[in-house]
Amino acid sequence: MSQQQPSQLVWLFFRSSGRLSRAAYFLGGLLVAIVQAFPLYRFTLVPEGTPESETWAMVFFLAFVASLWSNIALAIKRLHDLGRPGMMALVLFVPVISIIAFLALCLFPGDPGPNRYGARTNAPG
Structure with missing residues (x-):
């Protein structure tokens, strides 16, 4: 196992910088x-x-x-992919609305090109 893989897993589940695709968000x-x-x-x-x-x-x-924390970090990165601030992840703690927010994060495509949160999807910002 290379040194790159563990650091990518730490980034995916515990860091809030960067962007995350729909599939990576759902599977994570x-x-x-x-x-x-x-x-x-x-x-x-x-x-x-x-x-x-x-x-x-x-x-x-x-x-x-x-x-x-992992759920929050995943949601922040997914919101970043949509060009939205990570603070919107707090909606995931509101009953009923959290289900709608989760579905929206799984279904809506992110920004196709670079945005203020990163140059590409599934990478640290």
């Missing part, structure tokens, strides 16, 4: 949801109050915190 969001759902699933399989349940609860909490 799907991976984040799976990472968050797996510990929750494992937690539901173990008896309540056991050390194993406490471990899976902690793993879920850590995955939730990491996935929260």
